[in-house]
Amino acid sequence: MARKMKVGIVGMGQGGTSIYKTLRSIEHVEIVVVCDCIESAKGMQFAQLDGVQTCVSVHDLAKVPGLDVIIEATGLDSIREQLEHNKEKSTAVIEAQGADLMMCIIEEKEKLADIKRVKGELDAILNSVQEAIEVASIDGMIKYVNPSFSRVTSINAGQRIGRNIFEVSPNGALARSLRTHEAVFAHRAVVGGADVEVIANASPIVVDGKMEGAVVVFQPLTDIYKLMEQLKASNQVISDLQTRINQISTSSYTFDDIIGSHPEFESALDLARKAARSNSTILITGESGTGKELFAHAIHGSSLRRDKPFIKVNCAAIPETLLESEFFGYEKGAFTGAVKTKLGKMELANGGTIFLDEIGDMNLYLQAKLLRVLQEMEFERVGGSQTINVDVRVIAATNRNLLEMAQKGDFRDDLFYRLNVVELRLPSLRNHKDDIPAYVHSLIAKFNRKFGKHVKGLTAQAEEILMQYDWPGNIRELQNVVERAMVTVDEEIITHKQILNLVDSSRTQHQEQIIEGIMPIEQMEKKMIRLALESYGDSVEGKKQAAKALKISLATLYNKLKVMS
CATH class of the missing domain: 3.40.50.300 (P-loop containing nucleotide triphosphate hydrolases)
Known part of the structure; x- marks a missing residue:
């Protein structure tokens, strides 16, 4: 890495401050010290904020070791004489006008370095792309081909650069773009000087509104065909995966x-x-x-x-x-x-x-x-x-x-x-009918969510019909019956009349008693006990309240529950 030029500035008025600001932005320059007899000068404040050493004596500035250049920006002969008398022999003193020239030279050097860096980056990009690239000036003179051009056409750069495109490949996209001053897309042709069929795109090169030449980018058809085959294979894989995804499911229940x-x-x-x-x-x-x-x-x-x-x-x-x-x-x-x-x-x-x-x-x-x-x-x-x-x-x-x-x-x-x-x-469901109330409760909750309803349950007579029915279609039929009842019910309770319309009466026992609302005393007693426990709960406290509501003792309730189990 190149050593930075160490600079000192005398006079931090308007001129010195401008020089300071310019030099501060140049990469290869280091401002070591600035000097002005007015310590509060604006330029002195800038320097202090940047951490640059400041002084109010020319003598002190001249004695700072290692300075390459001292820029004198006051324009006073007395200041220049002091600098010449006190500076180190290796330190140069230049006036502000000379400093302006020096800054111009440094700035141009920086711009040249930037251009060189951009050119290097552009060369690296053009040399790495897989597509062939060819550039010609406005008169058709070929100025550049990249390595992929030689790979595709088997024509090396030395054989191509300096030739005229109108002579070597007059029917190509590059010659056509130069003639028409327009872009050319998907032009199919054989490269002049090579037996290679390509697909090419060409565009004019315009600088400051003036066409200076054109560039062409192309690929051999064999590469296009390979890409098409790869795309076809990829599409087949995607299609197979889509088919698999559409058909694959996971379990819905636990x-x-x-x-x-x-x-x-x-x-x-x-x-x-x-x-x-x-x-x-x-x-x-x-x-x-x-x-x-x-x-x-x-x-x-x-x-x-x-x-x-x-x-x-x-x-x-x-x-x-x-x-x-x-x-x-x-x-x-x-x-x-x-x-x-x-x-x-x-x-x-x-x-x-x-x-x-x-x-x-x-x-x-x-x-x-x-x-x-x-x-x-x-x-x-x-x-x-x-x-x-x-x-x-x-x-x-x-x-x-x-x-x-x-x-x-x-x-x-x-x-x-x-x-x-x-x-x-x-x-089969007819062999475990005791589970029907639990099934119905679960189904009502399910269909409440599905239909946006608030059904709380069904009457004792409706439940009795479900318990008496022999369910040839098992749980699936039960689900169907409850869903159809939920669709038609307008109240919060499903009644026996709604259930009767949905089951096969020939498969229901004791239907005549149910329709008339009459059932055996023993069945009614079990029903009432079951309803009481559903209302008050199955805990000890719940059973106490259930017994009180049924107007029987707690011991009697336990005895009846033992018989029911």
């Missing part, structure tokens, strides 16, 4: 969403919690509407795969001819209409869980392919030959008796035993 206190139901729930912690295949059996899919969601949500995909397949809802391609996907061109490769459900579920609902409706051919996935964790897409490996946990569900189907030959027995590692049997 075990906290499952309600039920019946022993048979609690046993199934306990087994499901334990099975969730393993990777074993699970077969969920039960009538339609018993909550098989809800259990599958909860099992996945509590498993180690909960952060991975949860893919659902309803084997009964997909046409048999499409089931294989839905399961395993297909390659582009595998059949008419297969315009691109499609990922199957098994591949989408990789790392996670696949839920096969209504698996009893799967055909025997597809059962064999599914068995291979369960055994080997591998398959091929339809129309493909590449073996795809997956890591998938299978949860199957059915409302059919797969064992009987296997004995009749309608279901592969080896697949049945492979699926039936853990069997989860869900009871």
Whole structure:
């Protein structure tokens, strides 16, 4: 790094202050000391703020060691004589006019250094770009080509610079821009002097409103084609990912969403919690509407795969001819209409869980392919030959008796035993009707949020109808009935009349008593006790208040509760 020139200034009036301000901004100059007989002069204050040494004696300034130049800005001969008499021999003294010249020279040097630096940066940029660049003056004389020009055309700079573009490449974009004084875009041509077809863009070079030349930037068509192929491949990847994202879901329910206190139901729930912690295949059996899919969601949500995909397949809802391609996907061109490769459900579920609902409706051919996935964790897409490996946990569900189907030959027995590692049997709703009030309470809260209503519950007669009904559609039918009742109700309480319109009267016991508002005394007593506990709570204090409201003793209430349990 060059040594800075050390400067002192005498006379900090208007002229000296101007010199001070100018020199202060020059990189290679260091102002060491300033001097003025008036210590409060404005220039002296500037110097003090900048941390520059100040003095009021010319003699003191001249004795400051190491000064290269002293600028005398007072114009007084006496001051100049004192400086000449007291300064070091190596220190030069110049008057303000000479200082102005010196500053001009220094400023020009700084500008030249800036220009040199910008040129270096520009050269580095032009030399590093992958596109070929060629520059010509207004008369067509080629002045510059970058290294990429030589790489693309195999013409080195020495063979090109100094030639005239109108001679070597008269049909190119650069010559055309020079002739028309306009920009040229996406011009396809062969580079003069080289057998290379390119796509070029050219623009005029205008300085102070006058066109001085033009520049062309181009790429060979082979590079364009490569980029197009890469873009096509990237678009295919994006399309595949979009397809995968659109089809992938995660579990929507947890075990906290499952309600039920019946022993048979609690046993199934306990087994499901334990099975969730393993990777074993699970077969969920039960009538339609018993909550098989809800259990599958909860099992996945509590498993180690909960952060991975949860893919659902309803084997009964997909046409048999499409089931294989839905399961395993297909390659582009595998059949008419297969315009691109499609990922199957098994591949989408990789790392996670696949839920096969209504698996009893799967055909025997597809059962064999599914068995291979369960055994080997591998398959091929339809129309493909590449073996795809997956890591998938299978949860199957059915409302059919797969064992009987296997004995009749309608279901592969080896697949049945492979699926039936853990069997989860869900009871029908008619076998645990005691859970109906809890289900209804939960559903009313759900549909209040959905419909923006404020329904608080249902009458005892309405609840009795629900308890007497045998629910062939199980929990799904119950949900449907409550939702339809919620749509029509205008009050805060759902009545038995609204419920009667929604259930099959032939499946309801003791309907004539319910319609007339009459029921057996024993049932009425249980109903009243249940309502009292719902109103006052199940705590000891709540039971005391319930007994008081029912006008019975607390001991009698406990005895009746023991009989009811």
